[in-house]
Amino acid sequence: MTELQAGQGAQTMAPPRIDARPQRYRDVLVALVAFVVLALLPMMFGSKQLLDFVIRCAAYGLFATSLNLLVGYTGLISFGHGMFFGLGAYGFGLMMQKTGVAIPVAFVATLAMTFVVALVIGAICVRLKEIYFAFVTLAFQMLIHSTILSWQSLTGGDQGLRGGIPRPPFLGIDLSNHLHLYITSCALLVIGLYLMRQIAQSPFGYTLRMIRDNATRASFIGIDVWRAKLTIFVLAALFAATGGMIMALFVSGAYPEFAYWTISGEGIFINMLGGVTTFLGPMVGTVLLLILNDTVTRLTEYHGIVLGIVILFFAIGLRKGLMDFVVEWFAQRRGEGSG
Amino acid sequence: MLEIRALSKSFGGVKATDNVSLDFADGSLTAVIGPNGAGKSTFFNLITGALRPDAGQILLNGVDMAGKAPPEIVRHGIGRAFQVASIFPSLTVEETMLAAVGADQRRAAVMHRRFPLAETRDRAQHAMELLGLASKRNRTAATLSHGDQKLLDIALALVLEPKVLLLDEPTAGMGTEERWRMIDKVRELWEKQKITVVFIEHDMDIVFKIAPEIVVLCYGRILATGTPDAIRSNEAVIEAYLGSDDHAGAVA
Numbered sequence: 001m002t003e004l005q006a007g008q009g010a011q012t013m014a015p016p017r018i019d020a021r022p023q024r025y026r027d028v029l030v031a032l033v034a035f036v037v038l039a040l041l042p043m044m045f046g047s048k049q050l051l052d053f054v055i056r057c058a059a060y061g062l063f064a065t066s067l068n069l070l071v072g073y074t075g076l077i078s079f080g081h082g083m084f085f086g087l088g089a090y091g092f093g094l095m096m097q098k099t100g101v102a103i104p105v106a107f108v109a110t111l112a113m114t115f116v117v118a119l120v121i122g123a124i125c126v127r128l129k130e131i132y133f134a135f136v137t138l139a140f141q142m143l144i145h146s147t148i149l150s151w152q153s154l155t156g157g158d159q160g161l162r163g164g165i166p167r168p169p170f171l172g173i174d175l176s177n178h179l180h181l182y183i184t185s186c187a188l189l190v191i192g193l194y195l196m197r198q199i200a201q202s203p204f205g206y207t208l209r210m211i212r213d214n215a216t217r218a219s220f221i222g223i224d225v226w227r228a229k230l231t232i233f234v235l236a237a238l239f240a241a242t243g244g245m246i247m248a249l250f251v252s253g254a255y256p257e258f259a260y261w262t263i264s265g266e267g268i269f270i271n272m273l274g275g276v277t278t279f280l281g282p283m284v285g286t287v288l289l290l291i292l293n294d295t296v297t298r299l300t301e302y303h304g305i306v307l308g309i310v311i312l313f314f315a316i317g318l319r320k321g322l323m324d325f326v327v328e329w330f331a332q333r334r335g336e337g338s339g
Numbered sequence: 340m341l342e343i344r345a346l347s348k349s350f351g352g353v354k355a356t357d358n359v360s361l362d363f364a365d366g367s368l369t370a371v372i373g374p375n376g377a378g379k380s381t382f383f384n385l386i387t388g389a390l391r392p393d394a395g396q397i398l399l400n401g402v403d404m405a406g407k408a409p410p411e412i413v414r415h416g417i418g419r420a421f422q423v424a425s426i427f428p429s430l431t432v433e434e435t436m437l438a439a440v441g442a443d444q445r446r447a448a449v450m451h452r453r454f455p456l457a458e459t460r461d462r463a464q465h466a467m468e469l470l471g472l473a474s475k476r477n478r479t480a481a482t483l484s485h486g487d488q489k490l491l492d493i494a495l496a497l498v499l500e501p502k503v504l505l506l507d508e509p510t511a512g513m514g515t516e517e518r519w520r521m522i523d524k525v526r527e528l529w530e531k532q533k534i535t536v537v538f539i540e541h542d543m544d545i546v547f548k549i550a551p552e553i554v555v556l557c558y559g560r561i562l563a564t565g566t567p568d569a570i571r572s573n574e575a576v577i578e579a580y581l582g583s584d585d586h587a588g589a590v591a
Binding site for chain 2: 203206207209210212213214216217218219220221222223224225
């Protein structure tokens with residue numbers, strides 16, 4: 001099930017399955033299996049480090065996959081998607097610290113706040129052509145970052161939200177328990193990915209692909225391009241905010257870096273690593289980047305150089321992400337096998 | 340019934356469409372001809388909302404389309420295909436059709452399933468069969484031949500079940516034989532679908548052979564309208580357009 005970008009590698013595309021039902025059941029099955037495997041991990045490996053790693057993968061994976069809904073599916077290259085990651089983390093953290101509501105309430109309220117902010121920013125941005133869209137989303141990211149820095153009384157400025165985030169237990173789930181936090185993060189990741197997969201495969205998802213390929217033609221078959229772009233911009237923001245909330249829970253706080261433009265940059269980086277033509281590409285990219293980050297920082301202080309070389313290898317050497325490469329390789333082999 | 344009333348559009352000082360009034364009866368097949376720069380494409384762009392008219396009305400069954408955006412005009416039932424095939428390169432033929440019908444059915448809000456309705460598939464299937472693309476359903480649009488891409492473009496317009504179909508040079512960039520195949524297809528579609536078809540065409544042989552109605556545009560104005568015989572013998576047409584270039588042979 002590859003989603004090939006306009007113009008490139010189209011000849012290797014395998015016949016897609018259009019049947020609705022098998023697809024849906026298969027997605028549910030994959031999601032369930034993934035969740036069970038993740039939930040069993042703590043029993044097989046006692047390592048807290050591994051669980052921490054998976055929690056971070058959940059946070060960044062949701063963020064990067066939601067960015068791919070914009071970049072890969074709709075052709076909207078946002079350089080400000082990280083602002084919603086930051087908003088999620090700060091919104092959730094502040095709500096828990098200041099109001100003391102139950103965690104699910106804060107979760108929904110943060111999504112609601114993100115919805116409103118994304119709607120306003122999206123309404124301004126999605127009308128703009130490619131490069132301007134990229135710049136203006138970046139500008140909004142900077143705006144939100146500097147607001148967080150300067151609104152010290154609320155956000156703690158460059159110190160971030162300190163003092164920890166209270167986690168009153170709810171429904172028998174105690175997020176101050178590391179294992180509970182781990183399972184909750186995995187559940188959010190799997191549910192989030194499943195929902196995004198449904199969006200990508202829905203008629204609306206195909207509307208997005210049409211807009212990416214040829215927005216003019218899309219408008220001449222009756223599609224309101226602006227509205228479709230705004231819809232996916234807002235939806236993607238909600239998943240990014242969910243990633244931010246996982247991060248806030250994980251570090252028990254929120255820091256200005258969560259809303260800094262480098263988060264958006266990392267999102268793009270992850271998408272380039274994993275590839276934007278498959279749904280799970282960004283997830284693979286997330287795992288790759290976090291492993292790289294962790295190992296390289298341990299080995300050398302010049303980790304920036306190493307990461308730069310790796311991305312140059314993917315961008316110039318492979319000219320695609322890892323998952324794109326793998327999928328094309330399989331498609332080619334299958335092509336040789338049958339013909 | 341598509342009625343054009345005093346439609347005008349200027350670019351700077353150039354009147355690309357100058358006070359054009361035309362009626363297209365339901366179920367008619369009309370060819371629009373005229374030398375390069377006669378304003379044929381502008382005329383289409385005005386009707387479909389790609390350009391906003393300076394003045395005039397575009398009445399589809401009495402509803403004015405002038406000034407509306409393309410998506411709205413499409414939903415009122417005016418579909419179009421483009422001079423350069425305008426398709427979705429990375430989607431397959433079948434995905435293209437399903438996606439177009441899905442968007443038309445306003446199923447965008449249904450996020451949880453993939454083209455679930457039998458009706459969606461039937462419409463997509465029907466359009467592919469009409470255009471002879473059913474056997475290429477799993478081909479990616481970018482890999483189709485030029486002619487098939489043009490057919491896919493037309494299929495995209497047709498799958499929306501328009502009342503009026505505007506075809507901007509369906510035979511552009513084709514060899515002689517392919518042209519005839521395409522134009523036979525257009526005529527077949529017109530006969531089967533019983534819709535109003537308006538097409539732009541350069542080849543006089545084709546126009547005179549298949550179009551019951553012809554509109555001649557020149558410098559943005561209507562030079563003549565009528566049956567092939569009437570156009571063939573129209574003095575103004577012969578002088579201004581047909582007689583002045585290599586199409587003369589086709590007229591004689």
